Amino acid sequence: MNQPFQDILTSENELRALLGYPSEVVKRKSIRHLDHHCRAYIAMSPLLFLSTADEHGSCDVSPRGDAPGSVLVLDDGHLVIPERPGNRRLDSLRNILVNPNIGLIFIIPGLEETLRINGQAYVIKDDSILDQMIARDKRPVLGIGVKVEECYMHCAKAFKRSQVWDPGTWxxxxxxxxxxxxxxxxxxxxxxxxxxxxxxxxxxxxxxxx
Known part of the structure; x- marks a missing residue:
């Protein structure tokens, strides 16, 4: 297939010349732990998107949905996502085995700002943790443990532009x-x-x- 793109940017300087720099608030809003605000957001979120990549850098994004509170926060630096039954491709899990870098976006219905968390992931089967994640009498076989390295709120512009929470646009x-x-x-x-x-x-x- 022919390459259709003719004017490709290749440096951050080119990006900055066109798009500028973040405000002081944006530069300072990232934290490295789960404070009470992050914990409260996660507790209310029924849906997150999980981004991983393999050893070659090929990327994957997978939705994870469950009842609010299904993601278990262990402490200020660690959380666990239950691995519920899927299609058994195991894309995210296989990626984590060879490349632990992970990105998460948590969503609360009706709220246009999202919570982003980046960190290191592990495929876990700790009984003491998974026993706390039973849903509908089913215990997950595995979980995705995350060591948190960065947390921040993402602005609402994408949701405002898409009007995704407005049923009138559906x-x-x-x-x-x-x-x-x-x-x-x-x-x-x-x-x-x-x-x-x-x-x-x-x-x-x-x-x-x-």
């Missing part, structure tokens, strides 16, 4: 993309029709959330 249900249709097209195998994929997805949601 498309009608009939207009939404069909996940089964997309997956069936990407799998591209005669035996995996859209209907077969749909039934598989529905069964997974009904029986294997926890």
């Amino acid at each position: 498309p009608e249900e009939a207009e939404l993309p069909s996940a089964p249709a997309i997956i069936a097209a990407h799998v591209n195998a005669e035996e995996f029709t859209e209907e077969v994929v749909r039934r598989g997805i529905e069964e997974s949601y009904a029986k294997r959330l926890y």
Whole structure:
């Protein structure tokens, strides 16, 4: 495939010349521990996005959703995300094994500012920790432990521009993309029709959330 980009920036100086520098508040807002504000935010968040990369730098972002309070804060420097059943690709877990650097974005519905946390991750199976993360009578087999290195609030501009929390901007249900249709097209195998994929997805949601 031909490279379509002709005017590529290659230095921070070029970026700064166009976009400028952060304000004093932005420069100073990052902290290196989970204070009571961060803890309260995490306790109310039912959804986070988890970013990892492999040993070659190939990146992955994965959503993690659960009831508010499902992420366990152990102390000012450590938290644990339960590993609930997924599709068993194990993208995030395999990345963490070879490259522990991790980035998290926590979201609270209706709040446009998000909480960002960066740090080092570990795949853990500590019984004393996982026993505290039982949901619907199911105990996670593993958890993602995070050593916190940076925390800060991210401004609301992306959410304001997208209006994602405004139901009036949401498309009608009939207009939404069909996940089964997309997956069936990407799998591209005669035996995996859209209907077969749909039934598989529905069964997974009904029986294997926890």
